[in-house]
Amino acid sequence: MRREQFLKAMAALAAAGLAPALARAAGANMKMMIPANPGGGWDTTGRALGKALQDAGVASSVQYENKGGAAGALGLAQFVNASKGDPHALMVMGAVMLGGIITGKPPVTLSQATPIARLISExxxxxxxxxxxxxxxxxxxxxxxxxxxxxxxxxxxxxxxxxxxxxxxxxxxxxxxxxxxxxxxxxxxxxxxxxxxxxxxxxxxxxxxxxxxxxxxxxxxxxxTSPQRIKGLNAPTLKELGINVEIGNWRGIYAPPGISAEQRKALTEMIVQATKSKSWAESLEKNGWTPALLAGTAFDEFVDREFATLRAIMVKSGMV
Known part of the structure; x- marks a missing residue:
């Protein structure tokens, strides 16, 4: 990051009251675990977020790693085991991972990692x-x-x-x-x-x-699967066709286990700043994503509710 970019970013963060927690992280070399193979939604989301972190001036670089398989469980296991206590590591996740955990019952689960924020809905x-x-x-x-x-x-x-x-x-x-x-x-x-x-x-x-x-x-x-037709797409909703099905997908970000409360706060603030960047706005528009930022205990509680809701749907549909 060039010096003038860094100073400009710090001035903006100071105005928002976030400088103390982010000053140490702004020059950080971040690592992004993408628990899926290249080319999918998690991959696109992770790389868009990485670009936004740099555009917002809260990370100097982002290194990506793809580890696909088992609805993200393989990448999750590697992330939990290899990144414990690392305040510069992040992992993309979402509704797909919750569903995979419910059906696959892997030995490593999300409860072993640290929730940071929900990002988008699609x-x-x-x-x-x-x-x-x-x-x-x-x-x-x-x-x-x-x-x-x-x-x-x-x-x-x-x-x-x-x-x-x-x-x-x-x-x-x-x-x-x-x-x-x-x-x-x-x-x-x-x-x-x-x-x-x-x-x-x-x-x-x-x-x-x-x-x-x-x-x-x-x-x-x-x-x-949306309640209304998707902009730019000439396709009916399932409900229009008389099929009473509506289900959304969301994606979020987690940190490893073993980080401190202060480190979690700093990472959360980094994500919030990234979602305010021009780069992130462009990614939302390009991909047709709906912004759905949710952080802190509200995100923790949301994930718990999603687990319960998805499990109920899957049991009713004969999947579990």
Whole structure:
């Protein structure tokens, strides 16, 4: 970071009353664990946040590490075990990780790490490859009713929001949700390749992951899980189609175990400053993300509620 940038950042932080906690961190070399393979929503979010941290002047550099698998549980385990007590380490996480923990019951859980903040919210879109003989979500449902196993749903790891949404759709249309044929992938790049290659019938993920392929005509959007239609996307909501399913995806950030209260406060303040940067605003616009900043005990309580809500939905849908 150039000296004039540093001084400008410190002046802004001082005006906001944050300088004492952040002064030590502003020149920090941060490490970002992304518990998924490159190309997906967590990867995009982590790298956008890293850029925003530097743009806000609260980090001098950010080093990224991708570790995909088991709905983020492999990356979580590595993060918890290797970064304990490190006040310069962060990890991207979200609703997908909670769902994976519920279904997979890994030995390392989020309770062993330190909550920092929720960042964004994003709804899922379901797509068909352009060459698919199916044209609409109604076609997918009809095919599933004929032979539930013949419809391959592709998306993130088991327990992801698109997996839960697929099970909810099945339940709502009278199909045994426990029998759906769901194909999990370790990252958005793998899922995209499978959809474009026709290796799955229908794919699900955040709009930002599929947008370029929808715009180019390589994928056809057939439904979204949001309460209203998504701006810039000509696809109906599931509720418009008479399928009473609405589910959102959110992403947040955690720190390792073993950091002090002061270090947690400093990291939280860094994240808050990053979300006020021009870089972050540009990422929100580009990816169609909804800002959903939530920090402190409010975020802790939110995660606890999400665990309970997702577990109830998954039990009802035959996933647990």
């Amino acid at each position: 709804y899922n879109v379901f797509v068909l490859p352009a060459a698919s003989p199916l044209q609409t979500m109604q076609d997918v449902v009809a095919q599933m009713k004929k032979d539930v196993g013949s419809v391959k749903w592709g998306g993130g790891s088991r327990g992801s929001t698109e997996h839960i949404a697929a099970a909810m759709i099945a339940r709502e249309v009278g199909v045994d949700a426990a029998k759906i044929n769901y194909v999990p992938f370790r990252g958005g790049g793998e899922a995209v390749a499978a959809i474009l290659g026709g290796n799955v019938t229908v794919g699900g993920s955040g709009f930002s992951e599929f947008q370029q392929y929808i715009d180019s005509g390589k994928m056809r959007a057939i439904a979204v």
